[in-house]
Structure formats: structure tokens, C-alpha cells
């Protein structure tokens with residue numbers, strides 16, 4: 412059983428503030444943008460090595476308090492049903508309200524472990540006010556917290572993780588690549604997805620709407636496990652009448668955040684467009700793996716040089732980014748569509764691999780000796796030692812005497828050499844220069 416924590420409580424007590432602190436993402440903020448309905452929010456969080464899913468029920472409760480009986484009660488009940496633990500949030504500054512008491516009644520009926528978080532206890536004198544909430548008559552201890560400054564949240568979480576039904580010490584999806592398909596409207600994203608869905612019947616789970624915003628579908632293909640992160644916008648397009656474009660951009664940004672590798676689909680007839688370039692540079696900054704799929708290749712009249720010309724055009728638009736694999740495919744003719752997925756899995760492996768320090772130093776120090784950093788203002792610059800540091804994507808620390816004097820052109824030389832010797836196709840590589 413999964414560890415799922417639901418945060419409930421009346422509006423404005425600080426639920427989404429706490430949620431954001433837990434998942435350290437800006438999801439809730441994004442959804443407050445006009446034109447997008449704020450819906451249920453899910454995130455993945457960790458406390459002292461235990462992993463859990465958090466539900467912020469704040470999105471349900473947008474109406475006034477007199478709507479409690481109908482909408483709120485129904486929605487909160489749903490969230491509580493899904494949860495294994497409930498954090499009931501109240502507001503120290505407002506004190507105990509009638510609305511809080513109504514919530515407490517719903518919660519008492521649920522029989523789930525409940526923790527009362529008395530929020531906005533920013534200072535010790537405010538914490539004293541928390542005692543008032545024993546008046547709710549719940550069996551729970553009251554935890555004074557400050558979602559804003561973090562005070563008391565550690566004590567609360569220490570207790571919450573103790574009642575988890577499962578160990579939950581690991582992200583169940585850790586080590587399995589999360590892949591997302593993005594691209595402009597009409598490039599063939601849904602067709603691609605359907606082609607994969609249609610021929611591949613070994614779907615392990617389809618968690619649609621159960622634990623996340625985006626749909627995560629797990630597959631096995633040629634013995635490789637992977638998860639397709641699909642944004643609701645991709646499959647249910649046209650559902651949101653206004654702001655479709657805006658909504659789908661928000662959705663793909665979120666999918667991007669949740670993924671390890673992004674497949675950027677472009678239309679062969681239209682070529683690489685500025686939106687694609689923007690998306691790729693965003694993905695690069697986020698350290699995501701990437702594969703470019705040039706779809707509808709069947710529509711192009713070809714000779715032996717066509718694909719090279721295409722590649723050249725793409726690289727020119729992406730310069731200086733030159734490490735992303737490009738695959739020419741046709742979903743219509745089922746040409747190379749599995750190759751795209753295989754490549755994405757390979758890119759994930761590149762993204763997560765670790766180069767042995769001894770090997771890294773052997774090879775790179777030799778390259779540095781062969782072409783040392785040019786001296787600046789008569790100062791000799793020496794790189795002494797290199798190591799790959801733990802990070803979300805391949806990052807290398809170069810220890811040197813004068814890190815501030817390593818020029819950009821030399822950094823590019825080093826990056827090229829790293830790419831040449833240790834395959835990092837499809838992934839951004841970061842170089843860090845430290846003083847030693």
C-alpha cells in the first residue's frame with residue numbers, strides 16, 4: 412500500500428503553503444494563473460528517508476463556507492479515502508471555528524490516522540494558542556507549525572512517517588526512465604502514443620488520475636522498463652475551450668518537470684520552429700535528457716542527402732547545443748518509432764551513469780596536458796583533479812588553482828573531450844570549477 416498523505420482544512424489556513432514546502436515544487440503557484448482551473452494537486456515528498464505522496468486538497472475548496480455540506484464534504488471525503496494519513500490543518504491566529512468543527516466530524520468518521528497541524532504558529536507565543544484545538548475532540552496530538560518558516564514541521568513529520576503502512580523507503584519509480592512526448596500541435600504526438608499503445612500490450616500500470624496530475628503509464632519494451640508521462644492536454648485536447656494553447660503549455664512544462672527524458676516531436680514538413688527551440692533550451696537548463704523525433708518523414712521527397720541537410724538545419728537553429736540525437740520517423744508507416752523509445756532509454760542511461768574517478772582523471776588530465784588552459788595576465792592555470800559529482804544530470808568538478816580564469820572557449824573544449832571519451836549523447840553536461 413502506498414503512503415499517501417492528504418492535507419485538509421478550510422480555505423486560507425495554509426495548506427498549499429505547506430504542500431509546496433513538502434514537495435518543493437511550484438505546482439500550486441502555476442495553477443493560480445488565470446484561465447486554469449485549480450484541481451487536485453499531488454506531489455512526491457520525502458522525510459528522513461521515507462517517501463510519500465502528498466495531496467493538497469486546497470484546490471477543492473474555492474467556494475464559500477456555506478457550501479460545506481455539498482461540495483466540500485464530498486471532495487474532502489474523496490481525498491481522505493485515497494489517503495493513508497490525514498493532516499488536518501487549522502489556523503492559530505483565527506482560533507477554533509465552527510467550520511473546523513464540521514471538518515473534525517467528517518474526519519472522525521473516516522477512521523484514518525489524523526494529525527492536527529495548528530498553522531501560523533510563527534513564534535512561541537502563537538504556539539501556545541494551539542492548545543485551543545484540543546477542543547476539536549480528536550484523539551490527535553496538536554502540532555503547532557509554521558508552514559511559512561518551517562517551524563514545528565519536522566516534529567509533525569517525524570510522527571506522520573511513523574504510521575505509514577509501508578516502509579516507503581524508496582521512490583517506487585526510481586531507476587525507471589520517465590519519458591515525456593512534447594511538440595507543437597499536429598506534429599503527431601497522439602498518433603505516436605497510440606502506435607505505442609496499440610502494439611505494446613504489456614502495460615503494467617495505468618495510474619490515470621489516481622496519484623498524479625499527469626498520467627504515468629508504465630511499459631516494458633524489448634526488456635526495458637519505462638514510464639510515459641502524458642499530460643492530460645495531449646489526449647484530451649479541446650476539453651478546455653479557452654486558453655487551450657496556454658493550458659497545454661502549462662501542462663507540458665509540468666510534464667517536463669516530472670520527466671527524465673523528453674522526446675521533442677517535430678513535423679518534417681515544417682522543420683524546427685522557435686517554440687521547439689525554446690522548449691529545448693528550457694529542457695537543457697533543467698538538465699533533462701532529449702531526443703528529437705522528426706515525424707512524417709514519409710511526406711518528404713528524399714535523396715541520399717536529405718536527412719543530412721535536415722540535421723544541419725536543426726543544428727544551426729539549436730547552436731551551440733549539438734548533442735541531441737535526431738531520428739527520422741514516420742508514425743504513419745511505423746518507421747523507426749520503437750527506435751525513438753530505445754534511444755530515449757539509452758539517453759536515460761547516459762544521464763544516470765557515473766564515470767569512474769580514476770578513468771576520468773587518466774583520460775582528461777592527458778587531454779589537458781595536451782592542450783592546457785591558456786594563461787591569463789601571465790598567470791599559469793592548472794587543473795589538478797576532476798571528479799563527477801552527484802547531481803540530477805552529469806556534472807563534473809574541476810579542481811584548479813584559479814577557477815575564475817577558465818575561459819568559456821576552454822570550458823567548451825573540456826566538455827567536448829568529455830563527450831568524446833564518455834558517451835553522453837542526449838544529455839546536458841555541467842562543468843564546475845572549484846579552487847584547490
Ligand code: GDP
Nearest residue numbers: 422423424425426427428469530531557558559
Ligand atoms: P490554503 O487555502 O489553505 O491552501 O492556504 P494558503 O497556503 O493559500 O495560505 C493562505 C494564506 O496564509 C497565505 O497568505 C499564506 O501566505 C498565509 N500563510 C500560510 N502559512 C502561514 C504561516 O505559517 N504563517 C503565516 N503567518 N502565514 C501563513
Ligand code: GDP
Nearest residue numbers: 596597598599600601602706707710741742743
Ligand atoms: P498531435 O496534435 O501532435 O497529437 O498530432 P496528431 O497525432 O493528432 O496528428 C496530427 C495529424 O498528423 C493527424 O492527421 C495524423 O494522422 C497525422 N500524422 C501523424 N503522424 C504522421 C506521419 O508519420 N505521417 C503522416 N503523413 N501523417 C501523420
